[in-house]
Amino acid sequence: MKNSKTKYAVLGVISLLGPMSGYDIKMFCDKAISFFWNENFGHLYPVLAQLESNGLICRSDLEEGTRKKSYVITEKGRIELEEWLVGPVEYQPERSELLLKLSFGNQMQGKDIISMLEATKARNQLKFDRLNNIYDQYINNDEAMKKPQYPYWIVTLRYGITSLEASLKWCDDTIEFLNKYNGGK
Known part of the structure; x- marks a missing residue:
């Protein structure tokens, strides 16, 4: 432990x-x-x-x-x-099954890769929407603002929202790139 x-x-x-x-x-x-x-x-x-x-x-x-x-x-x-x-924050390498699978993408059908990316995007869009709803509930909530942890809740929510925004953009860009690269296969 x-x-x-x-x-x-x-x-x-x-x-x-x-x-x-x-x-x-x-x-x-x-x-x-x-x-x-x-x-x-x-x-x-x-x-x-x-x-x-x-x-x-x-x-x-x-x-x-x-x-x-x-x-x-x-x-x-x-x-x-x-x-x-x-204490200092330890470096923790990200573990992503999606990126692991993509690194072996040449062994998959293009349609399966695109399907996997679209499913990831849909899941991340749901998370993004959920975090934005939570953020909207907290940002001007007088009761929440009284709690000492309030600014730290806000900054962690912003981190999640920003990360998911980047992931959604990456999914779109990757789908577009692979469709062009693979000739729409």
């Missing part, structure tokens, strides 16, 4: 929002940060167990008497999160 950034995602979410179960953490990640950070249950629950074992989180008293396990960040966890937050 030493190099796992999941532990910092969990610590950050719990420190920001208070007591949360593994399910709540996963739902927050899916709703709020999935355009730049994904978590899955299979990885999340072992990380929660390890964080608890290491004293970085503990069970919340709020859920006593229920089967639901909610966690809060401990002082030790808060210190570890703060140390990570001010």
Whole structure:
């Protein structure tokens, strides 16, 4: 778990929002940060167990008497999160199945490549529209503006929107280029 950034995602979410179960953490990640950070249950629950074992989180008293396990960040966890937050950002190479497949594109039919690019564009257009809707809801929302994390939500949303804009343009340009290069095949 030493190099796992999941532990910092969990610590950050719990420190920001208070007591949360593994399910709540996963739902927050899916709703709020999935355009730049994904978590899955299979990885999340072992990380929660390890964080608890290491004293970085503990069970919340709020859920006593229920089967639901909610966690809060401990002082030790808060210190570890703060140390990570001010440390340098590690380089993480992008992993893209689309680009991997395109690198072997000479072994595919042109129509299949174009279809794959069009599907990618359609999926990214949906994400782009979703992020723009979230941005529109937050940008002039007086209640959201009162939260200390507001400017950081806005800048991460802008990053996602800008990245998706670039991806949509790249899809269009690539489809046009490959159609010309391959003679419309």
